[in-house]
Amino acid sequence: MVYFLSDAHLGSRAIEDNAAHQQRVVDLLTRMGQDATAIYLLGDIFDFWYEYIWGHKDKKQFAPLLDCLQSLTGKGIEVHYFIGNHDIWTFGWLAKRTGVIVHKEPYETTLNGKRIFMAHGDGMVPNDYAARLDKGMQKRIRSFMRLRAFFHHPIPQFVFRLLPPCLGNAFGYEWARRSRLKEFAHPCPYKGEDKEELVLFAKEREHQQHYDYYIFGHRHIELDLMISRESRVVILGDMFKLWTYAQMSEEGRLELSV
Numbered sequence: 001m002v003y004f005l006s007d008a009h010l011g012s013r014a015i016e017d018n019a020a021h022q023q024r025v026v027d028l029l030t031r032m033g034q035d036a037t038a039i040y041l042l043g044d045i046f047d048f049w050y051e052y053i054w055g056h057k058d059k060k061q062f063a064p065l066l067d068c069l070q071s072l073t074g075k076g077i078e079v080h081y082f083i084g085n086h087d088i089w090t091f092g093w094l095a096k097r098t099g100v101i102v103h104k105e106p107y108e109t110t111l112n113g114k115r116i117f118m119a120h121g122d123g124m125v126p127n128d129y130a131a132r133l134d135k136g137m138q139k140r141i142r143s144f145m146r147l148r149a150f151f152h153h154p155i156p157q158f159v160f161r162l163l164p165p166c167l168g169n170a171f172g173y174e175w176a177r178r179s180r181l182k183e184f185a186h187p188c189p190y191k192g193e194d195k196e197e198l199v200l201f202a203k204e205r206e207h208q209q210h211y212d213y214y215i216f217g218h219r220h221i222e223l224d225l226m227i228s229r230e231s232r233v234v235i236l237g238d239m240f241k242l243w244t245y246a247q248m249s250e251e252g253r254l255e256l257s258v
């Protein structure tokens, strides 16, 4: 079996019992480990993750998960870890500590005979997307993309790595907490086939190249949609309120499940 999950947002200060939350994710991964050949973590597993140059003592709170990942990869299970928009900042330590394969870009692969396109999903819109929107929305998208470019840029990344972890984390967790609270206050449900960015992205992509499955996280909604006779878009949900994930059998059958 191959498993896909995303958006646990571990350590979120908007989640009441962080230890219990992490344990539930660990239990799920451990169960998956019984029959998994591969596990794909499609981003935002952590609500905030930054590897500073001063060491990694601040990651102690995540020891249960890190140990779990290490034991999965130790058993020979491929664990793929995609950065999201909350945990962009791994610079090698996480891979060394746990044996996961880190992806910083969308990833295309063939699994059990199926062509698959995977990404966390932030910042993915079709090419002509902005032109269709009103000015206000265009502005919001532009400022999100500017912030995203800044977060991904090596110079500000290096500067932030110099911060004492307690300071960097105080800032990072507060930033992440606010975005979680904003989501709780104004949830953004499925926008429909003609408006949901990841669906539009997949449809456009499908014109250039065929994939059987497009799998994304990021949106914290559950979606399994056929966009053509042989192509589906799956959005995984999350690991803090929906607890949904996808699994693919050896025959290449993909299903969302709880």
Ligand SMILES: [Mn+2]
Pocket (backbone or CB within 6 Å): 043, 044, 084, 085, 086, 120, 122, 217, 218, 219
């Ligand atoms: Mn995200």
